[in-house]
Amino acid sequence: PHLSFSFMSRLGECSSGICEIGGKAFHLNRLHERFPVPTGFVITESASTQTLHQLLRELKTPSVAVRSSAVDEDGSSYSFAGMHTTLLHVPCNYSAVQRAIEECKQSVHSDRATKYRAQRQKTSHYLDEIDLTIPIMPIVIQEMIAPLGSGVCFTQHPITKKRNEILLEFVPGLGESLVSGHVTPEQHVYSVSKNQVVLLRKEHGDRMGEEILTDAVALQVVQLCLEVEKASDNIPQDIEFSYDGKQVWLLQARPITTICPTNQLETSDLLSNRTTREVIPHPMTYMSWSAFFEVIHQGLQIRYQKRKMNYTAICGRPDRGFYELRRGFLYQNLTVLDLLSREEFGAGYEETLMRSFSEVPPELFHSLCSKTRISFTKQISGGLGLINYLRKVTDTIERTQYLLDLHRARFPVFLPKSHFDSWCLDALYGEFSSIQEDFIEFGGCYIEAQIYLELLSSIVQGLLEPRNDKKGTSETFNMLLIGLGDVISHKMNLELAEVITSARNDQVVLSYLEQQSPKAHHQRWHNWNEALDGTETQDLLVRFLRNYGHRAICELEVSSPRWGNDPSYIFELMRLPPNCGSNIDIEESKAKREATENEILQACSFATRPIMRWAVSKLQEFIRFRENLKDIVVRFIARQQQILLAIAAQWKEQSILSTLEDIYHISLTHMREFAAGTLSVRDVQALSCRNKELYEEFSSVTIPPKIFCGNKAEVALSGAPGVQMDEGTTKYYGNAGAPGTAIGTAVVIHSLSEIQFLSNCQAESKVLVCSITDPAWTPLFLQVSAVVVETGGVLSHSAIVAREFGIPCVFAIPDLLTMIRSGDILK
Template sequence: MRTTRDFSEIDATMLAEVGGKAANLGELTLAGLPVPPGWALTTDAYRQVAAGLDLTPGDGLAARARRHLLQAPVPGPVREAIMAAYARLGADVPVAVRSSATAEDLPFASFAGQQDSFLNVVGGEAVLDAVRRCWASLWTDRAVAYRESNGIDHAAVRLAVVVQVMVDARVAGVMFTANPVTGRRRETVLDASPGLGEAVVSGAVNPDRFVVSGGEVRERHAGDKRLAVRPLPGGGVERVETAAGGLCLTDAQVLALAALGARVEDHYGAPQDTEWAIGPDGTLWLTQARPITTLHPVPEPAGPGLRVHLSLNVAQGVMGPFTPMGVSAFNLVSSGAAGVFGHAPADRLDGPAFLSEAGQRLWLDLTTPLRSRTGRAVLTRLMPLGEARAAAVVRELADDPRLSVVQNSRRPFLRGLRRFARRVHAPARVRDALLSPARALAYAARVGAELDGRLEPPPGATPAQRLDHAERLLGGTFPAIVSIMPIVITGYALLGLAARLSGTRVGDLQDVLRGVPHNPTTEMDLELWDLATRVEPEPFRDLPAAELARRYQAGELPPRAQQGLAAFLAKYGHRGVAEIDLGVPRWSDDPTHILGVLANYLRIDGDSDLAPAALFAKGARAAREEVDRVAALAARRGRWRGPVVRFALGRTRAYAGLRELPKFHLVRAIAAVRDSLRAVGEHLVRAGVLDDALDVYFLRLEEARAALTGGDLRDLVRERRAAYERESRRRHVPRIMLSDGTEPEALAGPAPEGALTGTAASAGTVTGVARVVLDPTGAHLEPGEILVCPSTDPGWTPLFLTAGGLVMEMGGAMSHGAVVAREYGIPAVVGVPDATRRVTTGQKITLDGSAGTVTP
């Protein structure tokens, strides 16, 4: 490897040799874009100086590494190469000396500002000293922490150094070729200030801001620009106070910069974060470009014009990515769902047209119903029940002229509804729900029993037959389980009738839904509590959950705990966190989470009012009292109304718990396919196609089938695992995204200072200590603490039994977390923006589940 390379010799493929910054500058130079001349000191020089660096983990790692790099001798050939390359730029020419790490300016991690840069460096010895300090900056505390948070191995990172001719900038700044706040693509945002760009990049100045779209300057905001960074004669820079008035760029300059940014984006094929400068003669220069790593990829549009995409992941409380096999499974399930309404796709493995993938997450295209008069009415009425914040965004989007109604006829909707009703025998289900609860509940049980008979592939099934079985089961499960929903819908419709007849609001009848029977999730939680009352307590009080799991899997837990947990997992082991993704482990694969919950339960006094069984019984009593109260209210409005309301609410309570049953059965089917595909993975390992049987979950179904004939997919799986890990660290997933990249929620102003408001989900007021939990696995929640989390699925609900209250960033009044919170009688507020960041663990907060407020 050469020690130095001119920008003209560098392209984007040379990351390992010259680091991210230099690779981008070389790529821009080769593309003919205006980059000040310069060269890169390659990672080989760093390797030589860093030889013998002690990378033993520990608190002193960063300081130890910096000391070594600042004191180790620079080999003679490296020193000579630096001096010669600098001299080629000119005699004592002022240069910028900038770090260029191999883990920097990447599509998934920018590392912006993590390593150091030195401006207006003059003279060979000064350049050599700046190079040393750049090397050492690879080991600043902030750079070490950033690598660790992004899962990047310290030992795998090397540092190159960029040496680039300084631009004596009259004006400089940064430019994003997509709006980094709203996500809108092709909307350029510029920050500019007089002097060197360091003032803007470091945040030391309040710059001017410009927004450009459609070839026009749409916004201009003048900053105070009270500070400028200027080069000093002989080297170094100074910060000087200024009194710059007005805007520092003309519209012509802003548009010229935006056009330059568009060229950069077109070259890379993705939005870019650039740094620029305008020289004394008005020349525009690019001094850096890197991907905007915070933007979420835009889903593929299903049709022309502006499209509206709802994140299925956010709606389901699965913030992480889907595995490739999980995407295949959901494509099959959703194809079955589309078929119920008469819109089955030509190829079920492709999924229906309304489902797309971006950022390894799934998205629903809402454009067609939003642009239909009937569809819009249905969306705006039903969405608040499951995703209140998304519903509010959709209501606002309805006013966007680009999304005006184009379908006024009700016929397409009614045709789909008729197909659905015919397919699931809705009239018969509704009749049974009204006239015979026993028959309705027996039907719901029969659906589960019939599914049981289809879960396993034929005995002795070949790998190909297992894949056939997976496609049949996943494609056919939804039409069967959704036939339960007319019963559930009847129950909730009767709740609405009772509210109308009694003169109350549906939202005021939450207590009716407490302690409802036939809910598989609450039944699961109560069975786990019952197990906690029977197991031997000693190991659970003394050992961490991981060790308890190891002992269980080795058969070494005390007898009652070993047998009881085995029985529980035989019934509920198909469940887990993010359970709708076929590729993620189930509790039966790894019981660490459940054992941690058991340990939490053992901290509760079984005779106290906080015991889950007592809470559930208390909720059922409160529900009966509420039915009596509402029936009495109705009777005052008319004698016949009282009995009708009592009848209606009795049916509501009988069927409300079934709401969780279709998903319960769907997850059983997904888990059964997961188990079956492991045998396919084992076959592919024996055939030399994969390294590990679990790698099969990083293939799609069609790829697994093709692999049965041979090949080598190990490199593909490694790439996908790495991409999955990167996406798992994504900190923000939009709830709704438009096809131009805009996140509509980001267009609204921030909530008032200190105000945390959301949707009332479960009545009651509680004051307690907050516990922010981002991942329920291994989470510890003291009895009475208020759980603050992004969202929930059934994998979270065992934590509810010890929670004093619930705050969620996502969800609506009928979302999973809200339903379970009501059933357990704990106050809950959902749809609270940024709750996990605005509330901290240990903070005392008051939660009002009736008003939908959280007060610090």
């Protein structure tokens, strides 16, 4: 069949935009006006064959190059280099060119182009919509140049990213060998300064024969490319060229896709995952993030509105907030936190953030937080506002306790999945929305409690610093927080210890544990209720799961299996050896705390004593609240998971989803739109599939503790607590999380899938060494004499629980897991 073309235009004469003629043709058309570009024309879809015959005759060349020019090709973000077909030495006759055009057009559907196009959507966030259309594929036809050599010139070095360096690479013949990487090219690096171009170094490639690209011709190419950059609004260019012995021809010019925008760091924020990776160490699914973001965002808006502040206006951009997601991982935006603190309390990052985030290099705060000086008037009003805010602490404590009691009563026990089996979809949608609304209200309370906790912590530590006692501020501060009691995770683990102790004393249970194959993973425990029927352990475990079945490993992620649905982790704990750690004596810890309080108050002046007494007592209240409030958050999330699974079961029956877990890969907005009939089944399936792929990609990478600056630039932590050799002993310096001294054998655990390493270690005293902990790790504290963690803070989970269990804890030792090995003796 004959092709027809609706649009044809000679290069240099076309006035259409990139959406009509594609990326390559658009750039070539602009170049043709001022620079040496092979003669040619661009075509789109359909027109008369007579016009194509005429334009081919005008070329007066035996052969042509037929090249793709898709509308999304050669852009500033994606080049599509090598993704679409280019055909060289095509005979300049209608039938040959017709076949070549068809082949080029079909390449837009190729597997590699389709995958590349999908890869383009792999950003730092999940997708809210998917464009399922295939882009238009215009075609460029040009005279075929017979080059002696071909090359590429980058007007900004793509590797060093130095703006004043130019990289030129050249190979004999056609440029295909350069693009494919089959030949090592000749390489020239130039320096540009005040319009002077100087050759810095030159490296010969594979072919050492006659020199084709002399230094003079290479300099001519560089100067020509600098002119192209100047004509392209001074945007760094990636330019392909050929040299036929007489003339340098420009074949293509596009923005360099590997170079970040020059203003990237100017608009960057300082993001830290030090606090967030403790509670959410893995990528969040899109459902989890969207529900979490709504709770936090609206909770913050309500909170700051009560403080007569506009949270959204202070953030400045819709995509900017207190928390942000990068490739699925949750980060806290310290730049935004600084802006909020300045507005609310008249205090900058020096007073509010640098102590809490001591591992962050000060220069990052200086360069990425606000540089605006806080006026004296603002400092005074902020200070008065802080005093007034602290005066409301008692009201906040009462309100927090009320909400704790209210939601404990709402979620008294863990409901099994079968509870929602008979509910219709509308009822499930309504129940989920109701829970989300209450979650938002509770989220505001949770945020308020966290702010008071940080403020009171800073006040107490500030009051302790002038004392300069032998114990040091950190140890004294920690002694004030031990033996508090009424911490839910501590209570939960004492009950869990009762279950485990019963299991170890019951031959029926021990026999059941021995019979299960370690290769069967969680499915090997599915019949536990029948196998343990009539045993004390069964009764204790059923009661435990009713009370704590909402807990999970990585429990703030909505997709994490709840212990009530899958108690595998608890059975793995039963297989561990008996407790070899410290015996917990809450009364002894309480006595030590009260003695420390009395000692501190006696040392205070008459003026500071009532302030210290008040601040310490309120801080202790909020320390208790921290874990107890988190328990309510987990109860909300667990109930939402049960409802989501019930919805997914009905969607699966209707062939909307392939698996129940697919529902975690759409957003809360998607679910609402589908329920309202504004999102199609096809869209739900495409979004779930694509976001699941993104989630798996994000999960394949372990993000180390880092400070992220903006979207792309990142700086690894350095200069924080380090390593020092002394008399043959390696000393690791971190921060104290819980007081005490212990000597034991290191057991390094990267994740809870490795808890069997505790069983394998036969030492009487063990030290748990890990990256982070969350409540699911707490039972392991019963097995060890001390805990050492890579990240965290004095108010982090590991520190709080270690203090309650009376074992020492050290945190904030960067790269800990690369320096300590299982079997090392630690003190």
